[in-house]
Amino acid sequence: MKIVLASNNQGKLAELNAMFAPLGCELVRQGDLGVPESPEPFRTFIENALAKARNAAQHTGLPALADDAGLCVDAFGGLPGVDTAYYATQFGYAKGDDNNVTALLEQMKGVTNRRAALVSTLVAVRSVDDPEPLIAVGRVVGQIAPEPVGSNGFGFDPVMWIPEFGQTFAQLPVEVKNAHSHRGRAAAAMAGLIRTNWLGA
Secondary structure, three states, X not given: OEEEEOOOOHHHHHHHHHHHHHHOOEEEEHHHHOOOOOOOOOOOHHXXXXXXXXXXXXXXXXXXXXXXXXXXXXXXXXXXXXXXXXHHHHHOOOOOHHHHHHHHHHHOOOOOOOEEEEEEEEEEEOOOOOOOOEEEEEEEEEEEOOOOOOOOOOOOHHHEEEOOOOEEHHHOOHHHHHHHOHHHHHHXXXXXXXXXXXXOO
């Protein structure tokens, strides 16, 4: 089954393709099919992911999978949340992973409560009007490290310290990180939902 991924992020595509391959599903980036970016006007991950999935399905006629993910910092009342990708721009930096990390560490200076969660919400639709979207949420709780450590992964992986491993996500081997990341957990749950609900397996 071919599914359009409502993202152009190469990192997400690689992670998700590896997890969906056992189902016989191939993910294709929406940009490769000429799908324009979807507006993301909502304040929750679920609403934004659903909007992106419906947009991709509408433009391609294919089933679509969308991910909306972000960092939820306890000390900031759950923010940046849905604004994670643009976090750095609030502080005068250009959009980008490295700048997001820099801005976060600056804002966390002197903050003792460093608890945070990386959250991934996956939504899949069979068609643009699918009344029964599949929804899977993956969540990993950790601490914001005082400085970036590790070179694997992307986004906030270098500063997301995971107590169960005693390392940041960026220090873990890719296969370990994929299995335990917020996206990995959401993808595993979504694979089960697709297998049961779409493939009848």
